Amino acid sequence: MVLDLLLAASLLLTAWRSLYANDPLQAVGLFVAYGLLLALAWARLDALDVALAEAGIGAGLTGALLLGASRHAADRSFSDRIASPMMRAFLAAGALSLTSIVALALWSLRKPRGPGIAPLVSAKLSESGVKHPVTSVLLNFRSWDTLLEIGVLVVAAFSILALRLARSPPRKYDPMLAALVRVMVPILGVCGGYLLWAGSHRPGGAFQAGALLGAAGVLLQLAGYDLLADSARRGFRALLVVGFGTFLCVGIGVSTLGHQILEYPPTQAGSLIFWIELVATISIAVTLNLLYAASGSGAT
């Protein structure tokens, strides 16, 4: 209880400090801290999948993207232009009134109204091909949504490539960084692989694994790997779309075998889900790296 109160208080504190920080770097640092605390809060609420996603994508990769972008926001006039004190006050007032409306509505919903689809998910879990309910919803029961979500990442990558970004200047060789990369990249690779495999029976899965592999790629970029130089190669492009493409082909392909769209044959559901998650992880990691590469470079 005390721990939870402390957690809630520090969430508010880091959020407020991040909004009113004096320079972009400090704001981003506080934002990452906020994200990690939020991940803890999700973990306390027993939502481990959300906690993993928040830590990996919400705090980790978004933080890295913001760090890259903050380089362009270094002077004060820029950050003032995007959010003047009056604009901030206006946004705060809007957010406050929205929060109170939602709080009031939630208060009127405080009595439990029935379990939603959770009992159905547990009843059908054995037919889904995986043992973890979240994965069964994401990759089988509501696979359509996940397919389109991966599509969202593909569109983001297409949009970035269409901007024709300039490459950032090469970095100087840094022996400390190089040593760190040599240690960290294999570890991140193994952890990502584990999360991907774990997704079939416990919290984990493609998005979390993709975030970790993406982090490994970001480290490689920090150490001097120039991703944008590769972005015109067909191999790179194939990696970018292989997740969405495979998922789509499977989803449409099963319909030619007399099934509904995205309906896996029951005996192959488990292995199909594994392969889809594997290629999706690759595409997610590559897309996140493209986002990171773009965040540090300027438009032509």
Place this chain on the structure above:
Amino acid sequence: MSGALPILIGGPFAAAMVSFLFTGAIGRALSVLLATASAVAALATSIEVMRSGVQIHALAGWGAPLGIELRIDGLAMLMLLLTAGISLAVTTFAAGYLKGDAQPHFWPLWYFLWGALNTVFLVSDIFSLYVCLELITLAAVGGTALSGDRIALSASLRYLMSAIMGSLAYLLGVAMIYAQVGTLDLTQLSGRLGSSWSSGAALSLVTAGLAMKTALFPLHFWLPAAHSLAPAPISAALSAMVVKASFYVLLRFWFQLSEPTSNQLAAHLLGALGMAAVLWGSVQAALQERLKLVVAYSTVAQIGYLFFIFPLFGGALAAGRSEWAQEAWKGGIILILAHAVAKSAMFLVSGALLQTFGSDRISDLKGAAVRAPLTLAAWGIAGISLIGLPPSGGFIAKWLLLTTAIRQEYWLYVAVLLLGGLLASVYVFRVLWHSFLTPEEMPSVSRIPGSMSISILALTVVLLLMGLRPAIPLEFTLIGIPLPAGDLR
């Protein structure tokens, strides 16, 4: 369920992948083939809906509420046909319009936008609708930024921020609805929301979010810059289809999920904002110097009319006259279709004129009527539909709306419908007038590829046919729509 559905869904997405990986001639031909197959599949699916009524497809074989269902009724069918038709025209136009180095970036984003538009008209699940709208938004924003200059970039960024604000409000409303009812399926939700405080808050959040994405006045601030700075084929898709996608979702919420009579006050608020949009958008359109901004502000105005459907429908039901409600419903749907065709034609005309004369300033159009008579004729026909003159789809739509407004004695809506038509004629004829002026010396023109003219002409022919044979779309607006007097076929 027919075998056409997988092709309808998968075609444009597959085309996007192919055009991304293979930028050569073979890749382009293959992607055109895949996308065209999707349009043909849309036609095949529509024929099935006409023959045997509402089509339902349980994705992944589970069915609601565990899984997601696709449900194609008359409204969805018309929107799918519209998407297929407009997308074919845009694809044909873009092949001639875009310069060589812009093409490899354009095609993947465009085909993705096409595919995303299809999905939103298919799904019958309020969370999945959110994902579909997000996919549309991202592809649309990417398309807006295609021209790559700084102004277009900042316009597309503002578009992105506004659209995401709208999405978040929508998502919050969806979460509250799920907490109350425990299902996400539109059909199962129907009539189960009740009129509690929290359901009112949820519906308000959903409505506000979708109004932002549909650019209802005064939430339209992002639209003129985004729609006018995008490349012409993307502009056409944005104004014709993308704003209609979020409006379509709003229609689903108001007519399928909640009781249309229970919130007549909110309906009149939407109607009032719609009236303000008509007046403000039309006046602004008449004042613009650049052709594409005229067309963009005209979209702000025409979206206003769409929101008349809420008060006119609810008022008719409150008066106990379901046939008046049907008139409002049909008028609104036909207006969606007619505006989409007319507006895409107008944006394509703007693109063609820009390429012919090298400028899209209205004052530079002197002599255009002589140099590009067909293009200007297409502008005129599309304008006739926007004004609401016969024979055009716009006339049928406005006639229906006007009739039901007069019957219900909503004189303010009647006045705005008539005044809006008058104001539209100002900005339509202002362009024509400039094009008929004789310049000191005839402007030098560059010829445009035939594919551009063909797509523009095809759109105007459809527009005229809608006015001459209105019974065809009208008949289908009621299939499977649970309106009080509309039957479930």
